[in-house]
Amino acid sequence: MADDGIQKLIMPKWGFSMTHGRVVAWLAAEGTGISQGDEVLEVETDKAIGVVESTVNGTLRRHVAEPGQEIPVGGLLAVVADTSVSDKDIDRFVTDSVVEDSGAESDADAAAPQFVEVGGRTLRYLKQGDGGRPVVLVHGFSGNLNNWLFNHSALAADRAVYALDLPGHGLSSKDVGDGSLDTFAAVLRDWLDTMELSQVHLVGHSLGGAIVLALALQSPDRPLSCTLIASAALGSEIDAEFVDGIVQADRRRQLKPYLERLFADAGLVTRQLVDDVLKFKRVDGVHAALQTVADSLIADGKQARVLRERLPDISAPMLVLWGGQDHILPASHASGLDHRCTIEVLDDCGHMVQMENPAEVNRLIANFLRNHD
Amino acid sequence: MARTLTYQQAINEALDQEMARDDTVILMGEDVAGGQGADGEMDAWGGVLGVTKGLYGKYGDRVMDTPISESAFVGAAIGAATAGLRPVVELMFNDFMGVCFDQIFNQAAKFRYMFGGKAQTPVVIRTMIGAGFRGAAQHSQSLYSIFTHIPGLKCVVPATPYDAKGLLIEAIRDDDPVIFFEHKKLYPIEGDVPEESYTIPFGEAEIVRDGRDVTIITLAEMVHESLQAAEQLASDGIDCEVIDLRTTSPLDEETLLESVTETGRVVVVDEANPRCSMATDISALIAQQAFSALKAPIQMVTAPHTPVPFSDNLEDLYKPDAARIADAVRTVSEYQAWQTTESKN
Numbered sequence: 152m153a154d155d156g157i158q159k160l161i162m163p164k165w166g167f168s169m170t171h172g173r174v175v176a177w178l179a180a181e182g183t184g185i186s187q188g189d190e191v192l193e194v195e196t197d198k199a200i201g202v203v204e205s206t207v208n209g210t211l212r213r214h215v216a217e218p219g220q221e222i223p224v225g226g227l228l229a230v231v232a233d234t235s236v237s238d239k240d241i242d243r244f245v246t247d248s249v250v251e252d253s254g255a256e257s258d259a260d261a262a263a264p265q266f267v268e269v270g271g272r273t274l275r276y277l278k279q280g281d282g283g284r285p286v287v288l289v290h291g292f293s294g295n296l297n298n299w300l301f302n303h304s305a306l307a308a309d310r311a312v313y314a315l316d317l318p319g320h321g322l323s324s325k326d327v328g329d330g331s332l333d334t335f336a337a338v339l340r341d342w343l344d345t346m347e348l349s350q351v352h353l354v355g356h357s358l359g360g361a362i363v364l365a366l367a368l369q370s371p372d373r374p375l376s377c378t379l380i381a382s383a384a385l386g387s388e389i390d391a392e393f394v395d396g397i398v399q400a401d402r403r404r405q406l407k408p409y410l411e412r413l414f415a416d417a418g419l420v421t422r423q424l425v426d427d428v429l430k431f432k433r434v435d436g437v438h439a440a441l442q443t444v445a446d447s448l449i450a451d452g453k454q455a456r457v458l459r460e461r462l463p464d465i466s467a468p469m470l471v472l473w474g475g476q477d478h479i480l481p482a483s484h485a486s487g488l489d490h491r492c493t494i495e496v497l498d499d500c501g502h503m504v505q506m507e508n509p510a511e512v513n514r515l516i517a518n519f520l521r522n523h524d
Numbered sequence: 525m526a527r528t529l530t531y532q533q534a535i536n537e538a539l540d541q542e543m544a545r546d547d548t549v550i551l552m553g554e555d556v557a558g559g560q561g562a563d564g565e566m567d568a569w570g571g572v573l574g575v576t577k578g579l580y581g582k583y584g585d586r587v588m589d590t591p592i593s594e595s596a597f598v599g600a601a602i603g604a605a606t607a608g609l610r611p612v613v614e615l616m617f618n619d620f621m622g623v624c625f626d627q628i629f630n631q632a633a634k635f636r637y638m639f640g641g642k643a644q645t646p647v648v649i650r651t652m653i654g655a656g657f658r659g660a661a662q663h664s665q666s667l668y669s670i671f672t673h674i675p676g677l678k679c680v681v682p683a684t685p686y687d688a689k690g691l692l693i694e695a696i697r698d699d700d701p702v703i704f705f706e707h708k709k710l711y712p713i714e715g716d717v718p719e720e721s722y723t724i725p726f727g728e729a730e731i732v733r734d735g736r737d738v739t740i741i742t743l744a745e746m747v748h749e750s751l752q753a754a755e756q757l758a759s760d761g762i763d764c765e766v767i768d769l770r771t772t773s774p775l776d777e778e779t780l781l782e783s784v785t786e787t788g789r790v791v792v793v794d795e796a797n798p799r800c801s802m803a804t805d806i807s808a809l810i811a812q813q814a815f816s817a818l819k820a821p822i823q824m825v826t827a828p829h830t831p832v833p834f835s836d837n838l839e840d841l842y843k844p845d846a847a848r849i850a851d852a853v854r855t856v857s858e859y860q861a862w863q864t865t866e867s868k869n
């Protein structure tokens with residue numbers, strides 16, 4: 152796209168349903184030098200607010216989109232170029248790009264979720280990217296594959312990345328069996344078999360982290376690496392009231408305070424986010440599934456299964472990420488782990504680390520994966 | 525998995541899934557099978573507008589055409605409900621409800637109360653509301669406020685395909701009599717609807733648009749007119765919150781009051797006639813419980829106190845629309861008397 156070294160920063164696509172984003176605020180001023188991964192602006196979708204990171208290196212020459220403006224996916228946000236490029240050339244580039252954009256490329260690169268039958272269950276997954284050593288993203292309790300909205304495409308820049316809905320979650324079948332970690336790990340392993348993915352980098356958040364651990368213990372040959380984000384099963388403490396609240400709350404008013412516990416910044420819990428969780432919880436069978444999982448995971452207000460002492464049995468390299476302000480599973484679970492674990496605590500994040508600081512999480516995971524391919 | 529369905533298809537799917545799940549669910553009404561005992565009955569029309577099409581073919585005599593005798597068949601459905609079935613009875617137009625008021629108001633609505641909680645009447649009465657159909661005075665009214673007035677009845681007025689399915693399944697599983705009002709102009713509108721069965725609890729209003737300046741409280745087809753008005757007003761810098769009641773009984777007072785406390789300016793939009801209506805009821809609620817938050821008098825946008833006209837031109841004028849709603853919002857937005865008085869002091 153570059154003529155004379157002029158580069159575009161475009162509206163990213165965070166998830167299947169995103170067609171537009173609204174610019175909230177610029178985080179990098181015109182004239183500043185930016186490099187890949189730097190936070191450039193905040194964008195709001197109907198699901199969440201996120202930060203757009205630079206995909207290029209250079210000087211941020213022009214804010215093309217203004218705060219408040221709706222820009223289609225793929226639309227021009229900013230122009231990056233060397234300081235030697237004249238303002239006139241930048242003007243021409245912007246004019247040409249706007250004409251080009253009106254042709255709308257919105258659905259061209261939209262990856263659609265797929266469904267696959269695994270051992271009598273239907274599982275939904277979304278694949279982005281191609282080639283390389285594949286990555287599998289495993290969400291947490293009451294989550295779904297959209298929890299990776301801000302990470303999925305970034306991680307898929309140089310490899311295939313899969314995110315799936317666990318049984319009882321998202322649009323997968325509601326049957327969770329006994330709801331135990333071993334059951335989930337077995338389903339994950341069967342899914343890997345069905346997908347013909349022999350060895351993968353596993354990334355799990357919260358309950359997903361515990362499932363990744365259980366799988367690594369059941370099938371030591373499967374993981375190339377394990378990334379555990381605010382993972383369950385690394386200590387006994389848990390906000391059991393949160394888990395119970397998520398299971399029982401069936402109204403916006405009841406649910407919202409529990410969802411706010413997931414984030415350091417409670418303002419991230421938009422009405423849309425609450426509605427999405429409610430819509431999921433109101434589907435027949437979901438309440439029973441979540442209750443079964445909660446009953447299996449928690450006993451007397453503590454995590455029933457702690458795998459902390461088993462980490463030395465796992466040969467795959469491990470990256471452990473935590474939010475310093477996690478109200479659900481305390482960040483203290485990240486300390487004193489097996490010495491081979493790489494541990495990073497992100498001070499300004501709550502439990503949803505990958506949504507609250509995607510730039511840093513993506514950078515840490517991408518580097519870790521590259522070192523262990 | 526969500527896909528796009530019309531409001532009409534969403535209602536059909538709710539009935540279909542509940543009939544498949546629970547064999548005590550039966551359908552009754554004029555022409556709900558539509559062609560019973562005649563040639564081609566398996567592909568019969570399914571109600572006056574085809575909402576129940578296909579169900580007779582699947583469920584046979586659990587879908588019953590009735591004579592044109594509302595007092596008899598609504599009474600029969602209520603009796604069947606007390607005896608253990610979960611009938612969904614269709615009373616074509618809510619305008620005809622008058623002929624069976626005793627069965628609804630004085631029988632179904634009172635059983636649980638008068639028998640000390642020992643009786644339950646899990647009946648759903650589906651019925652059409654709304655003007656704009658060129659149906660004239662006897663087929664175009666929106667009478668939900670009359671039923672909302674009666675303790676013991678639950679009243680549901682869905683505005684979207686998603687809500688229509690979830691609220692109808694909730695209605696069928698509910699153990700009390702539920703009047704389910706379907707706006708005939710909404711049947712063709714489309715929206716995302718999950719394939720799975722799901723329920724939406726009664727008494728939770730939906731905030732269909734977030735806004736800071738003015739609260740528009742509305743229901744049924746007027747939700748869509750209000751959203752259209754809100755979009756127009758947004759370009760003038762007026763940010764409207766739009767709340768869809770979804771159920772009028774029970775009524776989600778908390779969501780309404782919470783929003784009004786934030787905005788201080790309210791427009792209530794109701795397609796029905798204005799006297800003793802949802803519009804007056806909600807206005808009274810806000811005046812009583814959020815008076816100190818109000819920055820302007822509450823505005824109501826309703827039909828006039830006349831029957832629905834037969835003339836096309838008059839009917840169009842009769843119904844509230846986005847332009848009238850926008851005017852009312854501007855009126856409450858621009859209202860400054862209180863601030864002016866204050867600044868003089």
